[in-house]
Each structure stands twice: as C-alpha cells, then as structure tokens.
Amino acid sequence: MKASATAIGAPTAQPAVSPTRPLEPLAVALARLARGEPTDLAAVLHDVERHVVVEGTNITAHCHCLTLDGNGRPRIESLVEAVAEHVLDYAIPRSEYRAACEEAARTGSSQKVVRLHTKARELFTDLILSGEGGELLLFALAEKLLKLPQLICKMSLKTNTRMHIHGADGLHAGIDEVSGKLLLYWGESKIFGNVTSAIRDCLKSLAPMLQDHEASKRDLQLLQRHLDVDNEDLENALKKFLNPDDPGFNLLEFRGLCLVGFDCDAYPEGPSRSELEEVVSAITSSLPDWKKHVVKRVTEEKIEAFSMHFLFVPFPSADEFRKLFREHLGLSTEAKEGAPEMTCNHPSSVVAELAAAAAPPAARAGSVPKGSSVRSGAPTAKRSRSPKNKGAPRGAP
Template identity: 45%
Template sequence: MLDIVSGDPDELDVHLQLVERDISIEGCSIRVHCHCLTVDGNGRVRPQRLAEFMRSAIVDYAIPKTRLDEARARDLKFKSGSAVSALHHEALGAFTDLSNTGEGGEMLLFLLAERFLKLPQVLCKMDLKTDSHMHYHGADGVYASVTDDGLLKLYWGESKVYGDVTAAIRECLASLAPFLNESDHEGSSRERDLILLSDKADLNNPTLTAAFKKYFDRKSSMSNRVQYCGIALIGFDAKFYPEDGIKAVADDIAQAAKDEMKKWLKNLETRISVEKLETFDLEFFCVPIPSAEGFRDAFLEALGLKL
C-alpha cells in the first residue's frame, strides 16, 4: 500500500521540525510524535508558510486518487495542466470558510500520516461533503496498512486544534474513542464510514481496491481480519515561541518542547485511561504552535476563504 502514499516526505522538514518520535507510555499501545514549526534564517517562525504548503497539497488530500491520476494522464496526453487545475478548484470549493473550522488540523493530520508515517488515506471526508458550510459527521479521514500476515490495520483519524493543550487532548480522545471501543453493530459510530469504505475506498488500482473492499464484506471471512487503530493530532498554543520582533532559536524551541512533553504525556496517559483506549494501537501527533487561532486564520487566508 506504500505505492499510493502521496507527496515528498522531505518537504515536511521545510515547515515542521521533528522534536521527538515513537515515545511510548507504559501500559498503553501508543506512539507519540512531536513536531514544532521550523525557524528560518532570520530567526522567525512562519505559520503562513505552513498554511501555503498545506494549500499546495489540497488535491492530494481532497480528491480521490483515481480521479487525480486520470486528470494527470489527460494533462500529459494534451500537454496541459487544465485537468489538475480544475481539480484544485474543486478541492478548494469543499473547504468551509467558518472561522472556527477544524479542517486545517484535519489536513495537517493527513500530511503527517502519509508523509511521516507512510500510512495512506483510504477515505477522505472532503469527497463526501455536499455543502462546504457543513461538517461531515464521521472520522477525520481513515488510513490503513496491511501486516505481512494479511491483517488490515484501519486507523480512524481525529484532530483538534485548541488554544489549551489539556482541552485538545481531552476532546480529541473523546471523539476518537467511539470509533475504537464501541462493539460492531449497525448503530456504532464507525458503521457509516465502514459502509463508505466498502463502496468508496480508492487505492488507485482496481485489483488492489477490490481486494481491500473484501475486508468490509460481512459475507467474507476477511471481515474478521480488521484491527481498529487510531491516529490523532492535537495543535495547541505554546508559550515557548518568541514574540514578534524577537529572534527564535530552533534548538531552544525544541528543548522547550521536550521539557513540556512530560506534562503532555501525563495528561495523555490519564485521558487514555478515562476513554479505555489502553489496548488500541494509537499514533498521536503533538504540534505546539504559536496560536491556534492564528493557525486557523492563516489556513483560511491561504485558501482565499478568510472574510
């Protein structure tokens, strides 16, 4: 499934500095990763540049992989860029202009899932929206991998970008928990997404997609070979970024984040216990930023949606 992962992973390093990865919490099946914003040669952090980088990847995020490849093939045939350009505008139209949008966090989760963890997205909520002013009720994307012995690991995605780290952790895990620990039945939180996966999953290869969909066929024994996992991202205000006009030092920011990690991990451990998620495989991204509100504003502005 690595063949369908999109984008250049090295491009992440231009905008996000890896501080820690694969941190474990005793008694939990979790790997925690921390990224901070990078510092440029003038000692500045640039959330606007991160937002513009995210904008450049919206087609990868919001358009099914088969449609994107068909557009690329058409452009190559006719020596044009119009087909992919049309998809870019279609993708833009799917994003909301609401000031409290969480779609920036959802897209940042996508970029880290695919480019950092090499977990391909197999269901994107943006392709399912019928109204750009409405939020899709379901997971913030679904990602997948297959183990060597044929077990499908299905990662339900959830992201929260809040000013307060405690609230971000609490709300993120509370939203993720039903997708993992509810029993399988027609009224479960994940049921709608499972139905969509059986119908709309797109691995950009008809044979591979057909094999993948077997995992969601209740008449197939393959449906017993699915393991539910979680992938989550929290963005939150961090006071260790310097104020405007004061030069930032990348090493100082990284060290401050490492010092704060102990508190974040303790909070995570508590909330994992409250939500009864200890036994589930979780990938968890912590992305401290200068301002959650500023991040949302920068994302909307980059997309041309800020009123």
C-alpha cells in the same frame, strides 16, 4: 518461465492477470499508495521526537514544532502554505486526479488539473471554528511521515460546504506484516488554544470509532462504497477485510490516529536571537506532561487496549493557524461560528440542512469547546506572554 508475481492480499504466488501492472503483496501496494516523502515538510516542521512508545501503553507519540527563519521568527505562514498544497490529494479521489493528469499528458493543457484544484479548495468551509486545517495537516503527516495512505476522500462526498462531515476526520491504512492484519487508522484532529482541551476532545471523538459504535459502522459502509485506491486488484483485496461476511473481516484491526495543535509559549514573538534548539528544549520539557494527559484520557475513554499514533503540534497561536489557513484558501474572513455536522452523501443530510436553516442564530452557531481559544464568534486578541515556564501550553493547569 514460471510467473513469480504475488497477488495483492494473497498468501501464495499467482500469475499476473495484467500485462501492464504486475500484482504485488498487499503491504507493498499500500506503502506505494502513500504520497510524498518524510523530508517534504522538513523546512517548516522540526521533529522534536518521532515513534516514541509511551511506556506501559499502546501509544506511539510524535511531536513536531515550527522551524524558525533566519530572523528567529516561527514559520507559521510557511507551514500553512505547505499544508494547503495538499488540498488536491486530500479532497479529490485518485481516479479523478489520474484522469486529469492523463488528459494533461495527452493535450499538453493543465486545464483539468487546475479545475480539480479549484474544486478541492471550494470543498473547504469558511467557518471560523473549522478544524479542517488540522485535518489537512493530519493527512499530510500520516501519508508522508507514517506512510499510511488515505483510503477515502470524505471531503468529496460533502453535499454542503457549510457543514462538517460526520465520523472520522480521515481513514488511513497499514499492514501488520507479521499477522497479516489490515490496520485501519481512524483519524481525529483538534486545533484548540488549550492542550488539555484539545487532547480531551480529540480522544472523546475517537473513542466511539474504535469501540465499534454506529459512527464507525457508517464510515465502514462509506469505505466499502467509495474506497479510493485507483487499483482494482488492491480494491478487491481491501474489501475482503471490510466485508463482515468475509473471513478476512476477522483480520481487520482498528487503531487511532490523533493530532492536536495548541498554543505554546516556547516560540519567540517576532524577530529574535532565539535558536531552534531553545524552542525544542522548552517543548521537550513539557512533553511528559502532555503525554500524561493523553494516557489519562485514553484510560477514561476505555480505549487503552487500542494502538494509536498521537501527534503533538504546538503553535505560537492556534487562532492564527486557523485564520491563515482560511486566508490562504481564499475563504471568507468574516466571523461565521459553526454549523452542525452531517453524514456525507446520506439522505439525512437534507433533514440536517433544513433543521440548520430553521434554527435560531444562537442554535446555529454551535458551542465553543471548553478551553478553546475562540470565543464569542471572533478570534481572540493576541495575548501577552504568561509568566509560566517556556514550552508550557497556554491555558494548561
């Protein structure tokens, strides 16, 4: 009988070379690589809207709000717990995880898997201004809801947990089955108190990646060296798109993947008779203004020609989300304001670390983004409700 399996990334059918894993189309292989299901977070996150194209743009908007428990309280602690459950998938390469699972299946002991989970948790920083909780939330939503698998575990390349990795927060991929292009999504997340500041800083960080500046070149080099798909056939197919000397590079399309979390007054304080429908209604009324800010900033950054997914996640308190995330991972709750970014696994990281150590305390602390809900190195006190309309983000004009 004639073989009918199609090689990964190949336009025509080829015989399979592995008797245990038949080769498959690239789109199928990538889709299978995405972990989890869209319903996995349904208990803690409600879809206000999904896959809504902003008219006249290349932006696809999504908005997810917290659900309420039986006493009308937003389930922010439950969201943090659910997000933290993804630390292993996010921070540990697939090959390491597979090896640990195989060892568990062979010996009946989960020791290696538990060890990997501990290793993953220890890669996160205890810096009070850290946005790593947002990065992990972006990862979970990208893989589960958008079915865009992560291609590299940049966290595993960190040489110092007190430093943030340089470049994109995440690199995810999809396939345009019509054109055959590899869609490389550059991920950026910001968790601020102010929605306009979060949008501004998120798109400001994304723009250099899409515009093919040095930051994107460094990440592409890392991707070529540390591609994390745990499948040799898939790896070889993807590397053709990533090699500037290969014709396949001409079918590599850059796209954006953004998440902003921010304070929003739509939620009740403490136990209440509020229903989720009221929260959704209040947030829905504010969505058009949030989208206008995105469109305005995309134009200012001159990246309107690039397609992107933009995810809004309004919180009762961005500070509280960050604080709960650090606590859940067992990180220090002392106020440690910041650290310079570093390029992971790069010789210059040594210089950056020495410079950070030699800098005076004020310089090491870094600056707080304008509009952020965190100032002076400590979380802000809980604020009273403003008289603005329900659903409006706190700090918005």
